[in-house]
Structure formats: structure tokens, C-alpha cells
Amino acid sequence: MFWTFMKLAWRNILRNKRRSIIAGTAIGLGLASLIFVDGMMIGMVNNMIQAATGTFLGDGQIHRAGFRRTQEVELTINEAPGIIQELEKEPEVVNFAPRVLSFGMITSAANLSAVTVVGIDPAREQFLSKVDEAIVAGAYFQKENPQDIIIGQKLAETLEVGLYDRVVITVAQAKTGDLSQEMFRVSGIFNFNIKEMDKGLVFIPLSKAQQMLALPGQIHEIALKLTDLRIGQNKDHPLWKKYSRQGNEALGWAGLLPELSYALHFTDFSIFFMALLLVGVIAFSIINTLFMSFYERIFEFGVLRAVGTRRSGVLRLILLEAASLGIISIVIGSILGLILVLIFSHIGIDYSGIEFAGVTFQEAIYPVLHVGQFIRYPLWILIFTIVIGIYPAIHAAKITPADAMRKSL
Amino acid sequence: MVETKNSEPLIRVEGLRKTYTDDGVPVEALRGIDLIIYPGEFTAIVGPSGSGKTTFLNIISGLDRPTEGKIWIKGRLLEEMSDKELSDFRRDNLGFIFQAYNLIPVLTVEENVEYIMLLQRIPREERKRRVRQILKEVGLEGFEKRRPPQLSGGQQQRVAVARAMVSNPSLILADEPTANLDSETGGGLLDMMRELNKKTGMTFIFSTHDENVMRRARRLIILKDGRVAEDKQIG
Structure with missing residues (x-):
């Protein structure tokens, strides 16, 4: 029927x-x-x-626990060399980049501004973030000059500086809090088209940042590029548990950007x-x-x-x-x-x-x-x-x- | 009241009344009808428009409920049946022929005729055999695959007759079956039904204005203003 x-x-x-x-x-x-x-x-x-994730954050990051909240320069990653060795062999990690981060002051002849100073390993960073792709003037750490600095377009406008102009970076050193100042020459200007980044970030070579902050061989952050974006979304993925040890904290992008x-x-x-x-x-x-x-x-x-x-x-x-x-x-x-x-x-x-x-x-x-x-x-x-x-x-x-x-x- | 046979009544009606409400105004369609119909009758219910013929057929077939009164068909009291039981009762015991044929236009001739047997869950082979046989009897061999709109009025009414009779019901109710047909076609159809009545013993009840029907009927029940005005055997 x-x-x-x-x-x-x-x-x-x-x-x-x-x-x-x-x-x-x-x-x-x-x-x-x-x-x-x-x-x-x-x-x-x-x-x-x-x-x-692709611009700068990475699919995941490793920090010392508490660093993300306080940004204290003393809170560097524990046992960083061992972690880096392990990451080299990690099948789910395509690339990684060590970083040093600190609040600081940038001063030009015309103006000054508060910024986050980021020390990067230029060779590793270009396989992880898009800093190199965002360069709109100058070059991306081509000559490995330790006094090179890359700044955002909006910051350059605020400071009224252009390529090869001089700027001074001031940061507080770890433990002592003593001020450390270095003169840099603007070797590149980037534009991510993200106001906060273009105005608030400056990139200098990793070794120079470690020297200025009195953190020899130490790092604050390891950004990771993974084989699959979904690993970063899964907060319970074993990768995050594995590297959240020895006082460190490993998080995927979902944990790093809860608002996303x-x-x-x-x-x-x-x-x-x-x-x-x-x-x-x-x-x-x-x-x-x-x-x-x-x-x-x-x-x-x-x-x-x-x-x-x-x-x-x-x-x-x-x-x-x-x-x-x-x-x-x-x-x-x-x-x-x-x-x-x-x-x-x-x-x-x-x-x-x-x-x-x-x-x-x-x-x-x-x-x-x-x-x-x-x-x-x-x-x-x-x-x-x-x-x-x-x-x-x-x-x-x-x-x-x-x-x-x-x-x- | 005329009793035609010395057997158990097929239909017994007692004190049947039906009142409709039309725009808030009560209309008495039936005003107390007592009637007995015996198996094998070929009966015509006649009367002017509004006399209650169609209402009477609707109620004795369970298509509508009376306001008052009782109806027994084959000894079963209709008011005691649920809607589902009434549906099954109509399916197994009643056949309908309507003035406007009322075939299902999207079904072919054979599917229209076969439909009731599908409801009865009769096996396919048996269904096909009966469809072939009844279509032959009503003269529609070769029209099996046609759809109703592809047939003439007379042919459609023959399909309706075949549909009504294919499941061998005890009672066929035909409401003005010849009203939309010319005199010759209507006469031929009535002769065919009369033959089937004689041959199978099925009971036929017509509501009609048609002289053709009245001439062939064996019993005439004349309704007037919702009451039986006359009830007579013919021949």
C-alpha cells in the first residue's frame, strides 16, 4: 500500500x-x-x-607558564635547548621559531612610542610567520646586521622615520631592571594591515634582543607551524600535554586566541x-x-x-x-x-x-x-x-x- | 414499507433525522425515515432537489452521521463503529457510483479499479485477474492504461461501476449515476447494472431524477421534504 x-x-x-x-x-x-x-x-x-595564525602567531606556541599573562622578561622557557631538540623530531611540527619579547620604548629624533620588541631568528621566522612577506620598504634582515630593525608602517609615520633612519630602543633588563639602550637603523618597514601590529611591534635579531635583555641563550616563546590546523583547535591534543611540562605551557591557537x-x-x-x-x-x-x-x-x-x-x-x-x-x-x-x-x-x-x-x-x-x-x-x-x-x-x-x-x- | 424478500434485511433504518446548520440557520434534511432494504434489491430513491436523497445515501453509507435515528447494515449498528471500523466496513461492503464519476485522475483505469483491492490487501495476481474480468464485463477492455480525462463521460462512469463492483460488495450506492450522461449512454449503463444485479445478487440503491432509472427500478422510494412520501414495488 x-x-x-x-x-x-x-x-x-x-x-x-x-x-x-x-x-x-x-x-x-x-x-x-x-x-x-x-x-x-x-x-x-x-x-x-x-x-x-599565519601572520605571526603560529598554529601553537610554547611559553613559560605565566608569561602570557604577566609578560615578565624573567619568565623564559625552561630547558629551551632540549625542547628545541625534541621539536626538530616532532612529526606534527613542520616549522618552529624561537622568540624573545619585551615591552620597550622606541625613540626617533621626532617622537617616541611604546612598543613590543620582538627578537626573532630571521631564518626560522620566514618559514613560520609573514613578517618577510609584509615588508613594503627595505628588506628583511638580509645582511644579518645586528643593528637592523624592522618597524611597522604606522609606527614609522608616528616616529616620522624612513628607511635607514636611526632609532633608539630602550628595554629593562631581566632581574636587575636596569635600562638597556641600543641604536638601530631602520632596514625594513612592514605593513600587516593590522593596526595594532603595524603600530606596536618592532623586530630585531634574536641574539641582539637576548643581549639587550641580559638573557643569553634564553627565549620567551616558540611559535609552531603544524601539519594540521585542527591540532591547534583541539585543546586536548597530546602535543600540548607533552610540551606543557617543567613549568612550561604549550597551547594551540584555540587556547591562545579564545576570542577566535x-x-x-x-x-x-x-x-x-x-x-x-x-x-x-x-x-x-x-x-x-x-x-x-x-x-x-x-x-x-x-x-x-x-x-x-x-x-x-x-x-x-x-x-x-x-x-x-x-x-x-x-x-x-x-x-x-x-x-x-x-x-x-x-x-x-x-x-x-x-x-x-x-x-x-x-x-x-x-x-x-x-x-x-x-x-x-x-x-x-x-x-x-x-x-x-x-x-x-x-x-x-x-x-x-x-x-x-x-x-x- | 415494502419488503421484497423473505430474508434478513440488508439495511434497517429507524427514526432517521438529519439537521444541517447553514449559515447559522438549522435545515432539516431528513425528518424521520424508517426503511428496510433487502439483499438483491434494485431500488431507486426519487424526489425533487432538496428532498434529502443524497443526505440519505450519505448517512446509510456512513459517509455522514445522523442527528438522530439508527442504521443497521448487515446487522451492524453504524453508530457503534469507530471511524476506522466505518472505513473498513465501507471498503469491504459498499460500492459507490457518483454523479461526477469521481475517479482519481492521476490513476489509470486499471489502477482506479484496483485501488480498493489494494486496501483489502488482495494478492497482486488476484487483483489483476479481477480487474481484467470486470473491465471486460463493463466493456472497457483495451482501456486499462488510459487515465480518466482521456475517456468519455459514459466510459468514466463504466470505470466507476467497475470500481464499485470489483470487490464484490453487498451494496452499491449510486447517486444520480446517469445525470451527466445522455439518455442512450445512461440507459446502456443502467441495463448493464441491472444485469449485474440479476447475475450477482448485489443490492443497488440509486438516488435519481432520471426516468430511465425509475423505469428499470424494482422498487421506488419517493422522498419529499425529508420524509418517505411513497414506497412501492414495481413489476
Whole structure:
């Protein structure tokens, strides 16, 4: 009997092809939007993570416990040489870069500014962060001159300095707190297009930073580049447990940038909320189509009931019609969604320079195609269409045969 | 009241009343009908429009509920049946022929005829055999794969007759079955039903204005203002 009802349902849906296609397209557009938005969100999240981790942060970092909170220069990584040796052999670590960080003051002939002085190993750093790629004037530590300094474009404007101009860096040394001053020559100017970085960071060679801070051979941070971004997202990954020892703390990007994690949850919520809105619009389309179809052939339901079809049979028939409409919509919506995502995954949507959740998009967003989009959302639509169909189905099942046929009997 | 056979009644109606509300105004469609129909009858219920013919057929077939009164069909009191039991009872015991044919337009001729047997869960082979046989009897061999809109009015009504009779019900209720047909087609259809009545012993009850039907009926029940005005055996 199921197949008879199924056959009836499909033929009824196809009876008025134009209406079914219009309704199917309306619902399908909703589905296509869901697929596209999901692809867009995946692209945006990837973009945000790449922007947050690829620019300078890395996929994860190791510090002495407490350093991130206090930024005290004395809190250097314990047993750093041993850790570096282990990281060389770590299969999940593609690259790493040791760093020294300290608050300091930069002074030019015209002005001064508070900055974070970052001592970097230029050779290792260029495989981890994008400092070298962000250079807009000068060069990236080419001649290994210990008095070279790279500063941000906005800072250069504040200090009113250009390439090869002299600046003085002042920092407080570890333990004694004695001031240490060195003159540097601006060898490069970078622009990350992130205001805080372009105004607040200066890069000097690692050995020079260690010397100024009286921290010979010691480092504050090891930034990591991993084989898979998801390792950085998983706070319980064994890698973080392994290196969180001897008073040190190892964290992935999700732990380093909790606000980014919240933003990612927010995107999930956004998709859910948008899905609810779309589904609400779709609901009216389904109800309207089913009721139009129902009232148009009300006498047929009367006939079906008269010849012995139970109420449950009529109910099943309408639900199968709703499901059939859902299937038509899924086919239309999936094709439209696929085309949309494919097109924009090639041309991208330009969000570069726009900041969201503390992260500035560096590149265009490319929606990402994912098989789950063509399972999860179509399934939602199918289930939702059937659930929405319950209302007209109950309405049809409740009508008495005599009332349904009053015009014709 | 006319009793045609010395057997158990097929239908017994006592004190049947039906009041509708039309725009808040109560309308008495049936005002107390007592009637007995015996198996094998070929009965016409006649009367002017609004006399209650269709209401009467609706109620004795369980398509509608009475305001008052009792109806027994094959000894079973309809008011004691649940909606599900009534559906099953109609499926197994009643056949309907409607003025507007009321075939399911998306089903083919054979699927329309087969539908009730699907509800009865009759095996496929048996269904196909009965469909072939009944379509032959009503003269629609070769029309199995056509859909109702592809048939003439007379042909559609023959499909309706085949659908009503294919499950061998005890009672066929036909509401103005010839109203949409020309005199010749209607006459041919009635002759066919009369033959089937004689051959199978199925009971036929018609509601009609048609002289053709009245001429062929063996019993005439005349309704007027919701009451039985006359009840007579013919021939």
C-alpha cells in the first residue's frame, strides 16, 4: 500500500508541474542559500584562522607558564635547548621559531612610542610567520646586521622615520631592571594591515634582543607551524600535554586566541539562526502549496475516504506528497547550491582589510564545498517539509467524506 | 414499507433525522425515515432537489452521521463503529457510483479499479485477474492504461461501476449515476447494472431524477421534504 500512496503522491505533485516547480524552486533557493552560507562560513573561518595564525602567531606556541599573562622578561622557557631538540623530531611540527619579547620604548629624533620588541631568528621566522612577506620598504634582515630593525608602517609615520633612519630602543633588563639602550637603523618597514601590529611591534635579531635583555641563550616563546590546523583547535591534543611540562605551557591557537574560538561558535550559531529564518520562510511556501493542492482536489480525498481509505491513509498520502515536494526542492537546491559555491570558490568574495572578532581578513573569502552540506541541509529540508506537512495532512484526514464530496456527490 | 424478500434485511433504518446548520440557520434534511432494504434489491430513491436523497445515501453509507435515528447494515449498528471500523466496513461492503464519476485522475483505469483491492490487501495476481474480468464485463477492455480525462463521460462512469463492483460488495450506492450522461449512454449503463444485479445478487440503491432509472427500478422510494412520501414495488 505504501508504494500505491507513493505513486499517488508523486503523480499528484507532478500533476501541476508549474506550481510544483515554483514551490520546489522557492524551497530549493532556501536550501541553496543554506549550502552557500555554510560554505562561506567555512571559508571565512579558514580565512580567520589563517589570518590569525599565519601572520605571526603560529598554529601553537610554547611559553613559560605565566608569561602570557604577566609578560615578565624573567619568565623564559625552561630547558629551551632540549625542547628545541625534541621539536626538530616532532612529526606534527613542520616549522618552529624561537622568540624573545619585551615591552620597550622606541625613540626617533621626532617622537617616541611604546612598543613590543620582538627578537626573532630571521631564518626560522620566514618559514613560520609573514613578517618577510609584509615588508613594503627595505628588506628583511638580509645582511644579518645586528643593528637592523624592522618597524611597522604606522609606527614609522608616528616616529616620522624612513628607511635607514636611526632609532633608539630602550628595554629593562631581566632581574636587575636596569635600562638597556641600543641604536638601530631602520632596514625594513612592514605593513600587516593590522593596526595594532603595524603600530606596536618592532623586530630585531634574536641574539641582539637576548643581549639587550641580559638573557643569553634564553627565549620567551616558540611559535609552531603544524601539519594540521585542527591540532591547534583541539585543546586536548597530546602535543600540548607533552610540551606543557617543567613549568612550561604549550597551547594551540584555540587556547591562545579564545576570542577566535568564541567567534567560530558564533558562526555556527549564525548558520543555525539563518537556517531557522530560511526554514520559516520555506514553511509558508510548503503549507501554501499543500493547502492549494488539497483544496483543489478535496473531492478526491472524499472519494478515497468513501471507498475505504482510513484517515491514517489520507494522512500518509499528504505526508508523502510533502516529502515528494521536499525531494524536488532538494534536487533543485543542491544543484543551485553546488553551482553557487563552485563559482564563488573560484572568484572569491573580497573581505580583505575588514576586521571581525579581532582578526583582520588578509585575503578574499573562498566558500568551501563540503560533502556534509549536501547531506545535513537536504536532510533538514526533507524532515522539515514532512513536519510542516503534518498540519495540512491532519486537516485533510479530519474532513468527513460527505463534506469533502458535497459538491460532487 | 415494502419488503421484497423473505430474508434478513440488508439495511434497517429507524427514526432517521438529519439537521444541517447553514449559515447559522438549522435545515432539516431528513425528518424521520424508517426503511428496510433487502439483499438483491434494485431500488431507486426519487424526489425533487432538496428532498434529502443524497443526505440519505450519505448517512446509510456512513459517509455522514445522523442527528438522530439508527442504521443497521448487515446487522451492524453504524453508530457503534469507530471511524476506522466505518472505513473498513465501507471498503469491504459498499460500492459507490457518483454523479461526477469521481475517479482519481492521476490513476489509470486499471489502477482506479484496483485501488480498493489494494486496501483489502488482495494478492497482486488476484487483483489483476479481477480487474481484467470486470473491465471486460463493463466493456472497457483495451482501456486499462488510459487515465480518466482521456475517456468519455459514459466510459468514466463504466470505470466507476467497475470500481464499485470489483470487490464484490453487498451494496452499491449510486447517486444520480446517469445525470451527466445522455439518455442512450445512461440507459446502456443502467441495463448493464441491472444485469449485474440479476447475475450477482448485489443490492443497488440509486438516488435519481432520471426516468430511465425509475423505469428499470424494482422498487421506488419517493422522498419529499425529508420524509418517505411513497414506497412501492414495481413489476
